[in-house]
Amino acid sequence: xxxxxxxxxxxxxxxxxxxxxxxxxxxxxxxxxxxxxxxxxxxxxxxxxxxxxxxxxxxxxxxxxxxxxxxxxxxxxxxxxxxxxxxxxxxxxxxxxxxxxxxxxxxxxxxxxxxxxxxxxxxxxxxxxxxxxxxxxxxxxxxxxxxxxxxxxxxxxxxxxxxxxxxxxxxxxxxxxxxxxxxxxxxxxxxxxxxxxxxxxxxxxxxxxxxxxxxxxxxxxxxxxxxxxxxxxxxxxxxxxxxxxxxxxxxxxxxxxxxxxxxxxxxxxxxxxxxxxxxxxxxxxxxxxxxxxxxxxxxxxxxxxxxxxxxxxxxxxxxxxxxxxxxxxxxxxxxxxxxxxxxxxxxxxxx
Amino acid sequence: xxxxxxxxxxxxxxxxxxxxxxxxxxxxxxxxxxxxxxxxxxxxxxxxxxxxxxxxxxxxxxxxxxxxxxxxxxxxxxxxxxxxxxxxxxxxxxxxxxxxxxxxxxxxxxxxxxxxxxxxxxxxxxxxxxxxxxxxxxxxxxxxxxxxxxxxxxxxxxxxxxxxxxxxxxxxxxxxxxxxxxxxxxxxxxxxxxxxxxxxxxxxxxxxxxxxxxxxxxxxxxxxxxxxxxxxxxxxxxxxxxxxxxxxxxxxxxxxxxxxxxxxxxxxxxxxxxxxxxxxxxxxxxxxxxxxxxxxxxxxxxxxxxxxxxxxxxxxxxxxxxxxxxxxxxxxxxxxxxxxxxxxxxxxxxxxxxxxxxxxxxxxxxxxxxxxxxxxxxxxxxxxxxxxxxxxxxxxxxxxxxxxxxxxxxxxxxxxxxxxxxxxxxxxxxxxxxxxxxxxxxxxxxxxxxxxxxxxxxxxxxxxxxxxxxxxxxxxxxxxxxxxxxxxxxxxxxxxxxxxxxxxxxxxxxxxxxxxxxxxxxxxxxxxxxxxxxxxxxxxxxxxxxxxxxxxxxxxxxxxxxxxxxxxxxxxxxxxxxxxxxxxxxxxxxxxxxxxxxxxxxxxxxxxxxxxx
Numbered sequence: 023x024x025x026x027x028x029x030x031x032x033x034x035x036x037x038x039x040x041x042x043x044x045x046x047x048x049x050x051x052x053x054x055x056x057x058x059x060x061x062x063x064x065x066x067x068x069x070x071x072x073x074x075x076x077x078x079x080x081x082x083x084x085x086x087x088x089x090x091x092x093x094x095x096x097x098x099x100x101x102x103x104x105x106x107x108x109x110x111x112x113x114x115x116x117x118x119x120x121x122x123x124x125x126x127x128x129x130x131x132x133x134x135x136x137x138x139x140x141x142x143x144x145x146x147x148x149x150x151x152x153x154x155x156x157x158x159x160x161x162x163x164x165x166x167x168x169x170x171x172x173x174x175x176x177x178x179x180x181x182x183x184x185x186x187x188x189x190x191x192x193x194x195x196x197x198x199x200x201x202x203x204x205x206x207x208x209x210x211x212x213x214x215x216x217x218x219x220x221x222x223x224x225x226x227x228x229x230x231x232x233x234x235x236x237x238x239x240x241x242x243x244x245x246x247x248x249x250x251x252x253x254x255x256x257x258x259x260x261x262x263x264x265x266x267x268x269x270x271x272x273x274x275x276x277x278x279x280x281x282x283x284x285x286x287x288x289x290x291x292x293x294x295x296x297x298x299x300x301x302x303x304x305x306x307x308x309x310x311x312x313x314x315x316x317x318x319x320x321x322x323x324x325x326x327x328x329x330x331x332x333x334x335x336x337x338x339x340x341x342x343x344x345x346x347x348x349x350x351x352x353x354x355x356x357x358x359x360x361x362x363x364x365x366x367x368x369x370x371x372x373x
Numbered sequence: 374x375x376x377x378x379x380x381x382x383x384x385x386x387x388x389x390x391x392x393x394x395x396x397x398x399x400x401x402x403x404x405x406x407x408x409x410x411x412x413x414x415x416x417x418x419x420x421x422x423x424x425x426x427x428x429x430x431x432x433x434x435x436x437x438x439x440x441x442x443x444x445x446x447x448x449x450x451x452x453x454x455x456x457x458x459x460x461x462x463x464x465x466x467x468x469x470x471x472x473x474x475x476x477x478x479x480x481x482x483x484x485x486x487x488x489x490x491x492x493x494x495x496x497x498x499x500x501x502x503x504x505x506x507x508x509x510x511x512x513x514x515x516x517x518x519x520x521x522x523x524x525x526x527x528x529x530x531x532x533x534x535x536x537x538x539x540x541x542x543x544x545x546x547x548x549x550x551x552x553x554x555x556x557x558x559x560x561x562x563x564x565x566x567x568x569x570x571x572x573x574x575x576x577x578x579x580x581x582x583x584x585x586x587x588x589x590x591x592x593x594x595x596x597x598x599x600x601x602x603x604x605x606x607x608x609x610x611x612x613x614x615x616x617x618x619x620x621x622x623x624x625x626x627x628x629x630x631x632x633x634x635x636x637x638x639x640x641x642x643x644x645x646x647x648x649x650x651x652x653x654x655x656x657x658x659x660x661x662x663x664x665x666x667x668x669x670x671x672x673x674x675x676x677x678x679x680x681x682x683x684x685x686x687x688x689x690x691x692x693x694x695x696x697x698x699x700x701x702x703x704x705x706x707x708x709x710x711x712x713x714x715x716x717x718x719x720x721x722x723x724x725x726x727x728x729x730x731x732x733x734x735x736x737x738x739x740x741x742x743x744x745x746x747x748x749x750x751x752x753x754x755x756x757x758x759x760x761x762x763x764x765x766x767x768x769x770x771x772x773x774x775x776x777x778x779x780x781x782x783x784x785x786x787x788x789x790x791x792x793x794x795x796x797x798x799x800x801x802x803x804x805x806x807x808x809x810x811x812x813x814x815x816x817x818x819x820x821x822x823x824x825x826x827x828x829x830x831x832x833x834x835x836x837x838x839x840x841x842x843x844x845x846x847x848x849x850x851x852x853x854x855x856x857x858x859x860x861x862x863x864x865x866x867x868x869x870x871x872x873x874x875x876x877x878x879x880x881x882x883x884x885x886x887x888x889x890x891x892x893x894x895x896x897x898x899x900x901x902x903x904x905x906x907x908x909x910x911x912x913x914x915x916x917x918x919x920x921x922x923x924x925x926x927x928x929x930x931x932x933x934x935x936x937x938x939x940x941x942x943x944x945x946x947x948x949x950x951x952x953x954x955x956x957x958x959x960x961x962x963x964x965x966x967x968x969x970x971x972x973x974x975x976x977x978x979x980x981x982x983x984x985x986x
Binding site (some may be wrong): 078079080081083085095096100101102103104105106107108111113114115116117118119120121122123125126143144146147151339340343344345346347350351352353354355357358359360361362364365368369372373 | 584598600601635636639645649651655674771812821
């Protein structure tokens with residue numbers, strides 16, 4: 023962290039995107055997290071992804087729960103509305119917000135304690151409802167703000183900074199999301215920006231429930247030998263299944279790949295998710311195979327990363343609710359109030 | 374033997390088995406009397422059970438229009454062998470017992486001081502119907518037919534109601550008419566008709582409607598412009614959310630079949646209120662319906678909504694607590710848990726409707742209030758008004774009324790404004806301006822949080838900024854006093870130093886109790902509290918009297934506690950009158966308690982002589 027405020031002036035030749043915004047326009051307040059925190063890298067990746075996708079910052083709503091991860095929405099997208107809600111309950115607040123205005127992009131930011139411990143119930147239900155959102159779990163396997171207690175994603179056998187060995191089974195949020203019907207499930211590592219940025223872009227464009235489980239080491243309480251969420255451990259055990267390119271409509275496809283290495287998923291808005299396979303035979307469109315693969319790689323002690331699963335034609339909660347195209351928050355008196363005449367008929371029926 | 378003689382003024386009670394299809398027949402009976410222009414007040418007394426346990430339906434026929442529960446029973450329709458002894462014991466001396474005499478009962482099972490009317494219902498249905506379900510359902514219609522003869526209820530009115538009920542399913546009419554006639558014919562031929570209790574057509578109902586509070590509140594939410602409902606099933610509030618679903622399908626479906634609403638049955642009450650808060654933060658009108666246990670679960674979120682200043686509407690249909698308590702029995706026992714919901718310093722706006730008419734009105738008003746005040750608003754129903762049909766004034770709506778969305782800044786307003794501070798008290802009423810997410814590319818965005826912040830929504834743990842904000846929230850609560858429904862006063866016929874405060878579903882019993890007290894020469898001014906924060910009139914009322922009774926349906930005198938706490942009223946002045954056994958409060962109880970207290974205070978009854986007042 024730094025106490026030095028960023029200068030307001032910037033170089034006149036900073037690159038701009040299609041909206042004329044520079045990367046700086048997607049930044050937020052200065053982070054108050056520890057120097058080297060994985061979460062700051064994720065914030066930077068979110069900024070990069072939104073900038074590259076030319077998203078108007080004010081059309082994104084960022085919501086979070088409580089904890090170190092949930093503080094981060096202050097540190098990116100300063101021109102977006104943000105909501106730092108209740109511990110473990112961001113999914114319900116995001117669901118309600120999404121129902122009120124289907125036209126915004128919803129970015130939920132949470133942590134492993136927030137999503138897997140106190141918030142596991144809401145995590146599960148937001149996935150099964152298929153809320154159109156990007157849900158990023160900044161997963162460090164530890165409670166940072168309360169100084170180093172295990173969270174529910176801590177691996178069995180992982181050692182805490184105080185030397186305690188975790189006896190409880192870890193919850194794999196990516197596996198859970200897949201089982202519960204999420205339509206875009208990815209895992210990544212905060213230390214691998216090249217992998218992470220496209221995965222966030224893909225999630226932001228995905229018109230359904232997108233989960234990103236991002237392992238994000240806690241430099242203060244979970245980066246020691248014996249921890250399975252340290253930078254070193256994750257680097258050693260990271261097994262990427264694919265590499266993602268997100269190709270939006272107006273960007274030309276330039277890279278050439280030999281056939282068979284590529285898997286393309288065309289999304290509803292016309293964008294293409296192009297997956298370069300790193301793991302032989304991995305099919306990101308096969309939910310059951312992906313679930314099996316996750317279990318197998320876990321048994322081998324590997325951390326499978328990449329776009330684990332994506333459904334080409336996802337449906338969301340608004341589709342299930344059959345809601346009108348106009349955002350509900352834009353409906354006015356004439357749209358909503360049946361009036362005195364209708365009430366007179368109701369009264370007549372109650373006599 | 375003496376027999377009770379009464380015209381248009383008696384209590385009839387149906388003792389049935391839950392799930393036997395008796396409910397629609399009993400409602401038919403009650404409504405037919407209403408259609409004859411005679412007020413009735415029915416109540417379901419039911420167990421927390423779907424099938425098999427005893428259930429009662431009590432109908433008070435009341436020429437005077439007293440809609441509270443009277444207590445006692447003049448005519449018992451004893452259709453449940455499980456509760457026979459209790460049901461027989463409950464009949465007033467000289468009252469009537471109507472029972473199924475298909476199987477002989479020993480003489481010891483009867484009482485000598487009541488009139489026994491046996492009718493072999495099972496025999497009759499068995500000889501006419503072969504299907505078991507038909508036997509069950511038509512048995513109910515047959516006893517309605519018999520009652521129409523015994524009590525002189527107009528059979529044509531009953532037939533008319535059956536026709537309305539089966540509109541579009543006309544093939545069901547002849548068998549129902551036949552069963553009705555079968556019951557009538559048997560009674561007229563074999564029983565002594567009419568008994569001493571009779572119904573005679575009158576003109577005492579007028580334009581009033583017969584509605585359930587939950588249904589009315591749901592309709593209020595429609596008229597209040599609610600578009601998002603998140604709820605978790607809990608008795609006695611479930612029928613409110615379900616009524617909203619029904620009304621939405623009717624009134625909020627686009628011509629192309631699309632929904633102008635979104636309803637989510639959440640995984641629990643925490644998620645329900647979370648969704649409501651998320652939707653309201655994002656500019657949709659949102660509500661949840663719940664009961665006491667749900668309110669308990671929502672506490673943390675309610676503190677957030679108060680502090681982060683997010684409108685939210687909660688319909689709390691109260692039941693007997695604590696814990697699961699008596700889920701199908703009524704109480705007013707969530708007053709304190711709602712008024713001060715959550716940790717830290719919080720206060721919330723409560724509305725207390727007294728009947729379905731006000732459930733509709735307050736149900737709609739709550740959304741304007743929540744948006745105007747940017748805070749949660751609780752509409753405090755209870756099982757007695759929520760789940761029973763009650764005669765009330767028709768629902769009213771002014772077509773000129775627009776939804777009041779409160780202080781919301783648009784993109785144009787932001788461009789013109791000097792500055793935007795989410796928690797700036799620009800107008801001095803404690804209510805700041807807000808923006809919906811997505812309004813403007815560069816102006817008006819802010820961060821909503823439960824942690825403390827300054828007037829510009831910037832995070833701070835500075836004590837001065839924190840207290841500044843908490844003080845403003847108090848100012849906002851002061852502003853609320855001028856916006857919530859004012860209390861209603863009923864002055865005694867004779868000047869008095871005694872007053873009584875009451876609220877919600879106690880209302881009809883209180884009206885009757887006041888008449889009874891007046892009749893016995895005891896004069897008490899009455900005030901019905903309709904909202905919290907308390908309007909100044911409440912404090913004035915207390916000051917204007919030496920002693921004030923506070924009538925409530927809970928054990929701990931919760932409204933009294935709130936009054937003492939908020940108005941610094943002298944506890945010695947406020948005498949609690951408390952009824953909390955889960956049954957609706959009665960006029961007999963209230964008048965009895967107040968009379969006893971007044972007697973202890975040596976009050977001499979002053980009877981007002983006609984023409985001398």
